[in-house]
Amino acid sequence: MNKVLGLALLVVGIILLYFGYEAYNAPLSEMSQELTGEPTDRALWYLIGGAVATIVGLYGLIRGK
Template sequence: MNKILGLAILVAGVILLYFGYNEYNSAASQVTEVVTGSPTDNAIWFLIGGAIAAIVGLGVLLKK
């Protein structure tokens, strides 16, 4: 059961990282980065959430 949960969290993290990467490279994020010097908040939150979920998912999968 824990393996399935860990795999689901890992997959969710990878999906969030994908959406964060797309958001980071979007036109709106590029314009915001030129004006403010930083990408949009959505891009940052997707990337942070995805990284945390992927790490937690890997931790659950690798735990004995």
Template sequence: MNKIIGLALLVAGAILLYFGYNEYHSTASQVTEIVTGSPTNNAIWFLVGGAIAAIIGIGMVVKK
């Protein structure tokens, strides 16, 4: 059961990372980065959330 949850977290993390990557390279994020020096909050939250979910998912899949 834990491996199924781990796989679901891994897939969800990959999806969030994909959306975060697209958001990071969007026009709105680039304009915000030029003005403020950092990308939009959505891009950061998608990337951080995706990375955390993927790491937890990998840990649950690999753990015996």
């Protein structure tokens, strides 16, 4: 994996983490947490996708050839 792809994945991962954080703290998600005890699926997918993309991007930057 080259460094450009690693940097792109890192940026996308950070953006997804931001959207996941915003979706997690949205009024609809907070209401869902009160009723079901879990956040919305959308918030979880943003957070999971962002975490994975960030980790892979960091790996690409560190190990990139």
